[in-house]
Amino acid sequence: MSGSALTAVAAPSASVETLRLPSRKLDQWICYWSIPFFYTLFGLIFAALGRIMPPPSPTASVPDILEYMQRPGLRVGMALLALSLGLASLSSGVIVVQMKRMEGVSPALAYAYLTALAVAGVPGCLFPGFVFALGGFRPEYAPEIHVMLYDLGFLSFVGSLGCFVVQYVVFAVAIFLDRRTIFPKWLGYLTIWALVTELVAAPIWVTRTGPFAWNGLLSFWQGTAIFVGWEFCLCVCLHRAIKNQPLEELGCEG
Amino acid sequence: MTAYLRSPLTAVWLILTSVTFASWWLGASGDSHRLGVSLSITGSVVAIALLKTRLVFWYFMEVRSAPAWLRWTCDGWLAGLAVVIFALYSCGS
Amino acid sequence: MWFFVIGELWIFTCYFACYIYDRGQNPELFLAGQQLLSRGIGVLNTIILLTSSLFVALCVQATRARDVATASRFLALGGGCGVLFMLVKAGEWYVKIRERLPPSLHEFFLYYFMFTALHLIHVSLGLLILVLLWRELNPMPRRRFAAAPGAEQPRVAFIEVGATYWHIVDALWIAIFALVYLMR
Numbered sequence: 001m002s003g004s005a006l007t008a009v010a011a012p013s014a015s016v017e018t019l020r021l022p023s024r025k026l027d028q029w030i031c032y033w034s035i036p037f038f039y040t041l042f043g044l045i046f047a048a049l050g051r052i053m054p055p056p057s058p059t060a061s062v063p064d065i066l067e068y069m070q071r072p073g074l075r076v077g078m079a080l081l082a083l084s085l086g087l088a089s090l091s092s093g094v095i096v097v098q099m100k101r102m103e104g105v106s107p108a109l110a111y112a113y114l115t116a117l118a119v120a121g122v123p124g125c126l127f128p129g130f131v132f133a134l135g136g137f138r139p140e141y142a143p144e145i146h147v148m149l150y151d152l153g154f155l156s157f158v159g160s161l162g163c164f165v166v167q168y169v170v171f172a173v174a175i176f177l178d179r180r181t182i183f184p185k186w187l188g189y190l191t192i193w194a195l196v197t198e199l200v201a202a203p204i205w206v207t208r209t210g211p212f213a214w215n216g217l218l219s220f221w222q223g224t225a226i227f228v229g230w231e232f233c234l235c236v237c238l239h240r241a242i243k244n245q246p247l248e249e250l251g252c253e254g
Numbered sequence: 255m256t257a258y259l260r261s262p263l264t265a266v267w268l269i270l271t272s273v274t275f276a277s278w279w280l281g282a283s284g285d286s287h288r289l290g291v292s293l294s295i296t297g298s299v300v301a302i303a304l305l306k307t308r309l310v311f312w313y314f315m316e317v318r319s320a321p322a323w324l325r326w327t328c329d330g331w332l333a334g335l336a337v338v339i340f341a342l343y344s345c346g347s
Numbered sequence: 348m349w350f351f352v353i354g355e356l357w358i359f360t361c362y363f364a365c366y367i368y369d370r371g372q373n374p375e376l377f378l379a380g381q382q383l384l385s386r387g388i389g390v391l392n393t394i395i396l397l398t399s400s401l402f403v404a405l406c407v408q409a410t411r412a413r414d415v416a417t418a419s420r421f422l423a424l425g426g427g428c429g430v431l432f433m434l435v436k437a438g439e440w441y442v443k444i445r446e447r448l449p450p451s452l453h454e455f456f457l458y459y460f461m462f463t464a465l466h467l468i469h470v471s472l473g474l475l476i477l478v479l480l481w482r483e484l485n486p487m488p489r490r491r492f493a494a495a496p497g498a499e500q501p502r503v504a505f506i507e508v509g510a511t512y513w514h515i516v517d518a519l520w521i522a523i524f525a526l527v528y529l530m531r
Binding site: 203217 | 351369461469472
């Protein structure tokens with residue numbers, strides 16, 4: 001088998017192998033490191049600049065809403081978002097590469113993951129970005145329009161947490177079916193646990209106060225906190241998966 | 255199949271079901287026209303629920319024969335939940 | 348799986364905490380809403396789920412004794428109860444939704460529907476897991492013919508893990524029943 005022959009040749013020259021490792025998997029490592037970079041940027045855009053996270057109250061008064069929409073931070077943040085959201089695809093790319101390595105798992109799951117994340121990212125991130133940007137860059141609109149943009153932006157941003165459910169389910173199923181344990185099984189359980197909390201975002205359309213509102217303890221805070229934890233665990237597992245990927249597998253897909 | 259039904263698990267089930275009826279009676283007790291806030295009823299209802307959950311953990315989920323850390327975690331969670339419920343309940347009323 | 352269980356217990360604890368806190372803020376509203384719920388149906392559902400848990404637990408016993416036929420029967424009974432639970436819940440919801448509830452009780456019913464909906468999702472997931480357990484006990488014909496009879500034994504650990512999840516679904520319902528239907 002070519003695989004074992006390659007290992008037999010590579011094994012004695014261990015120093016050569018360690019030298020070659022970074023450059024052979026460089027594409028994956030670049031994608032991998034884009035994840036923390038992207039999320040730091042995300043934090044900057046949505047929290048520091050835009051102050052979209054944590055969200056303000058759904059019952060804010062009209063003058064408060066107008067003031068919120070006219071902040072220069074919001075405009076800068078949304079402009080940055082429009083430029084940088086594409087980075088998220090790098091992270092999906094590297095995860096898909098690892099998912100395709102799984103044994104006993106149809107590649108359809110990997111593609112489903114990719115598509116689900118892409119589809120969910122539009123209402124979850126890009127669309128609210130545009131909505132807030134519109135509010136910020138067109139101050140001349142009537143106050144009612146700004147109120148609507150405010151509502152639409154947040155309902156879309158927080159409410160689309162449920163869109164990510166398919167992505168989570170597909171990922172978890174793949175992990176459980178995988179005979180090679182590219183990702184550990186506990187990550188599968190964690191994924192299912194996280195997706196349940198995402199579903200709790202559904203009532204934000206119905207209520208404007210209390211824990212199920214878009215700034216509520218249950219619909220926003222718990223879901224977001226668990227998401228952050230999950231993303232962190234994902235990064236750790238992904239790092240291990242990329243590191244442990246045997247060299248002879250590279251360049252073999254497709 | 256009936257041989258299996260004669261296991262201690264069925265006894266646990268009987269306890270659980272009868273206790274459910276007891277809590278139903280408690281929940282409906284008081285007066286028929288206006289049921290009000292009642293610490294004693296809440297207390298007993300929640301205590302029964304915690305007991306039932308512990309039975310489910312202990313027997314159905316076999317935590318009874320599980321490693322110590324799991325037993326402590328389950329009991330700890332039940333105790334914690336009791337504290338949380340009563341603390342928040344007292345805060346309000 | 349136990350970490351998953353602990354995780355679920357954790358998030359439901361948060362939900363319960365919010366619920367109790369909000370209830371304390373507004374006892375009249377919650378009491379009024381609770382009046383509109385049928386305790387009897389709640390009890391029925393509790394009994395159904397407790398029975399299903401019993402069956403699943405007995406299934407595990409039977410699996411350990413390598414009595415696959417009985418284990419499958421218990422599993423089917425347990426799953427049947429699970430389906431029954433969902434049907435009763437659906438009926439309860441249907442009646443509630445038809446009733447056109449007063450908007451002043453909005454907050455209570457939001458909690459009611461959210462808790463029961465979340466729980467139903469767990470029940471569905473549980474039923475899916477029970478189906479997987481069934482497949483473990485009764486593998487597809489080609490697997491059976493592939494090996495010598497008796498060579499393919501069901502993995503007891505797998506059955507136990509699935510059963511654990513089902514019991515958690517039961518335990519959560521016990522808590523929901525007490526907090527939403529009964530407590531004052």
